[in-house]
Amino acid sequence: MTNQLLLLPGDGIGPEVMAEVERVLDVLVARHGLQVSVETALFGGASFDIDGVPISEATISKAKAADGVLMGAVGGPAWANVPRDLRPEMGLLRLRKAMDVYANLRPALCFPALADASGLKRALVEGLDIVFVRELTGGVYFGTPRGIETLPDGTRRGFDNQVYTTDEIVRVARVAFELARKRSNKVTSLEKSNVMESGLLWRQEVTALHASDYPDVELEHMYADNAAMQLVRAPRQFDVLLTDNLFGDVLSDLAAACTGSIGLLPSAALGDAGKPGLYEPIHGSAPDIAGRGLANPIAAILSLEMMLRWSLQETQLADLLAQAVTHALDSGARTADLGGSLPTTEMGKAIVAAL
Numbered sequence: 619m620t621n622q623l624l625l626l627p628g629d630g631i632g633p634e635v636m637a638e639v640e641r642v643l644d645v646l647v648a649r650h651g652l653q654v655s656v657e658t659a660l661f662g663g664a665s666f667d668i669d670g671v672p673i674s675e676a677t678i679s680k681a682k683a684a685d686g687v688l689m690g691a692v693g694g695p696a697w698a699n700v701p702r703d704l705r706p707e708m709g710l711l712r713l714r715k716a717m718d719v720y721a722n723l724r725p726a727l728c729f730p731a732l733a734d735a736s737g738l739k740r741a742l743v744e745g746l747d748i749v750f751v752r753e754l755t756g757g758v759y760f761g762t763p764r765g766i767e768t769l770p771d772g773t774r775r776g777f778d779n780q781v782y783t784t785d786e787i788v789r790v791a792r793v794a795f796e797l798a799r800k801r802s803n804k805v806t807s808l809e810k811s812n813v814m815e816s817g818l819l820w821r822q823e824v825t826a827l828h829a830s831d832y833p834d835v836e837l838e839h840m841y842a843d844n845a846a847m848q849l850v851r852a853p854r855q856f857d858v859l860l861t862d863n864l865f866g867d868v869l870s871d872l873a874a875a876c877t878g879s880i881g882l883l884p885s886a887a888l889g890d891a892g893k894p895g896l897y898e899p900i901h902g903s904a905p906d907i908a909g910r911g912l913a914n915p916i917a918a919i920l921s922l923e924m925m926l927r928w929s930l931q932e933t934q935l936a937d938l939l940a941q942a943v944t945h946a947l948d949s950g951a952r953t954a955d956l957g958g959s960l961p962t963t964e965m966g967k968a969i970v971a972a973l
């Protein structure tokens with residue numbers, strides 16, 4: 619069966635890292651029996667420049683019809699003054715919402731060869747293997763009302779709205795509990811129920827779901843600020859971390875830094891079973907290094923690995939690709955973010971050679 623893949627390179631370093639994904643895909647097809655047909659579409663600022671919107675309706679339809687969607691990155695200073703609803707980031711939020719990919723799996727894994735690349739001591743990060751399950755289609759990212767209004771005295775007021783419903787919490791919590799059962803069987807749920815009503819609801823709904831459906835899984839609740847501290851103090855205490863859209867955004871960047879570089883970490887945004895997933899490296903478009911061959915393609919290549927695993931059911935190929943990345947790092951391949959000097963293309967070739 620031929621799987622339909624949609625690639626969305628996007629902006630900044632997106633096209634550079636996506637070129638390495640394609641290099642890997644070519645080898646998986648030519649040498650390892652993968653059957654895919656690949657289509658590429660404009661996304662983010664690149665789409666705005668041509669189509670006037672950060673994602674076109676045609677691309678959204680293609681994404682919903684694909685077996686898997688893989689993106690590079692969106693955004694950059696070139697679009698800083700574009701109206702908010704047309705900004706590159708809005709294309710990504712629209713795509714996540716349209717695909718209804720509400721559960722974002724963000725693993726933070728410390729590769730053995732990189733245990734000294736982290737700003738944290740080796741003793742803290744060696745063997746680190748945790749995964750965030752970030753709620754991705756709700757919360758303050760989408761809540762209304764939101765806006766900036768001018769007050770009678772001429773000053774202004776900006777407001778956003780953090781909203782969660784039972785269903786939104788339960789469906790993402792279910793993903794976290796199911797994932798925990800395949801791992802070390804522990805979920806830590808993060809919110810600020812001491813301050814926020816939506817956080818209190820979050821805690822209550824997670825507690826109720828745990829009691830009714832997942833009593834065999836260890837459940838711990840933690841305030842999100844404490845979790846930030848614990849992630850730097852003793853990150854290995856965690857297994858699966860379940861949290862909302864905004865805390866998940868912030869804390870997954872923090873967890874990435876614990877592993878050595880944000881250029882290493884992939885993610886998988888999943889919806890209901892049978893629906894296509896959206897795979898995103900968690901790094902951004904990195905305009906400061908874009909176009910210079912400095913980007914680390916590993917986060918994007920491992921996003922392909924997650925797609926093979928979660929959307930295409932190609933577990934063996936996913937394992938093979940993960941091993942190839944580990945092998946390339948073991949043999950000393952390092953891009954600039956890891957203190958090395960390999961260009962993006964050479965890192966891609968090192969992984970292909972290991973494959």
Ligand code: IPM
Nearest residue numbers: 692693707710711867900902
């Ligand atoms: C991420 C990014 C996005 C987010 C931006 C680019 C909209 O930071 O995927 O973590 O905030 O979700």
Ligand code: MG
Nearest residue numbers: 867868871900
């Ligand atoms: Mg982010």
